[in-house]
Amino acid sequence: MRYLTDRKRAERKGASGTGTEHHWYMSVSAVALAFLIPTFLYVFGHALGQGRAEVVATFGHPFGAILTGLVLFVSMQHFAKGAQMMIEDYTQGSWRRGLVMLVYSLAYVITATGLYALVKMAM
Amino acid sequence: MADPKPIERPLSPFMLGQYYRFQMTSVSSLLTRITGNALVVSFILGVWWLLGAALGGGAFDAANAVATSWFGDLVFTLSLLGIWYHYLAGLRHLYFDAGHGLDIETAEMLGWVCIIGSVVLTVLTLIVIQF
Numbered sequence: 001m002r003y004l005t006d007r008k009r010a011e012r013k014g015a016s017g018t019g020t021e022h023h024w025y026m027s028v029s030a031v032a033l034a035f036l037i038p039t040f041l042y043v044f045g046h047a048l049g050q051g052r053a054e055v056v057a058t059f060g061h062p063f064g065a066i067l068t069g070l071v072l073f074v075s076m077q078h079f080a081k082g083a084q085m086m087i088e089d090y091t092q093g094s095w096r097r098g099l100v101m102l103v104y105s106l107a108y109v110i111t112a113t114g115l116y117a118l119v120k121m122a123m
Numbered sequence: 124m125a126d127p128k129p130i131e132r133p134l135s136p137f138m139l140g141q142y143y144r145f146q147m148t149s150v151s152s153l154l155t156r157i158t159g160n161a162l163v164v165s166f167i168l169g170v171w172w173l174l175g176a177a178l179g180g181g182a183f184d185a186a187n188a189v190a191t192s193w194f195g196d197l198v199f200t201l202s203l204l205g206i207w208y209h210y211l212a213g214l215r216h217l218y219f220d221a222g223h224g225l226d227i228e229t230a231e232m233l234g235w236v237c238i239i240g241s242v243v244l245t246v247l248t249l250i251v252i253q254f
Contacts, residue, residue: 027220030213037210041203044169045252048199049191052183055176068173075166082159106163114170120177 022081029078033071040071060121072114080107148227151234155212158205165202168195203248208241 013019047058058064083103087096143149168190175186189195215233218224224233 027217030217034210034214037206041206041248042252045199045203045248046254048172048252052176052179052187055183059173059176072166072170079159079163079166082156083163086156086160110163110166110170113174117170117173117177121173 022085026078026081029074029081032074033078036067036071036074040067043067056121059118060123062122065118065122069115069118072111072118076107076111080104083107147231147234151212151215151237154237155209155216158209158212162202162205162209165198165205168198200245200249204241204245207244207248208237211237211240211244 016022043058043064047055047064050058059068080103084100087099087103091099172186172190175183190199215224215237218233219230224230
């Protein structure tokens, strides 16, 4: 028998244990990306197809480097949490935990690799 | 509710196609998820290309050859369409969250705005990046 009352279990932060934190993060990062993405699409699309010297000049420049770094970090966090939502909808148990870990790892690897490339080009 | 037993419950997409007719509101919502998650492919390709540019030499040649091949063009063009769709659908989500546009007529209209708008913005972007 459980001694917690129904009211006590439903109170505060709900089934997730984190309340609306996840949803709120998605909203905040969505607004940030709404500002970042249009400019980034231009910078990336314009650089794609050019020679290495032009590419390094674009992403080594403070504007290109900071913009791309921001896009990488914010979008990969947004992706990890978004993919987590999908995984939690369609899977259960060990699959759910494993896939969430995998998706967060992938997001971190992409972020770290991209940031390393940016630092190297900016040097 | 005090002592819930574990019950085998069906997982989310079991309704689709079988019992649930596709409609603009559900399809436009589903597309948001599909486009958002699919975008990771172009991020992998893009970051590989950036790493190649940073390292130079053969690393750039290999990544650049793939990124600018027909396959790279296909991935990046579809991703452009995907990212603009996800962008517009995301704005629509924020609008919904604020409590607006939730009547069926407006919600269906906004679905069409996302689909048509993403195509228009994709074409526009493909033109603008040439300059």
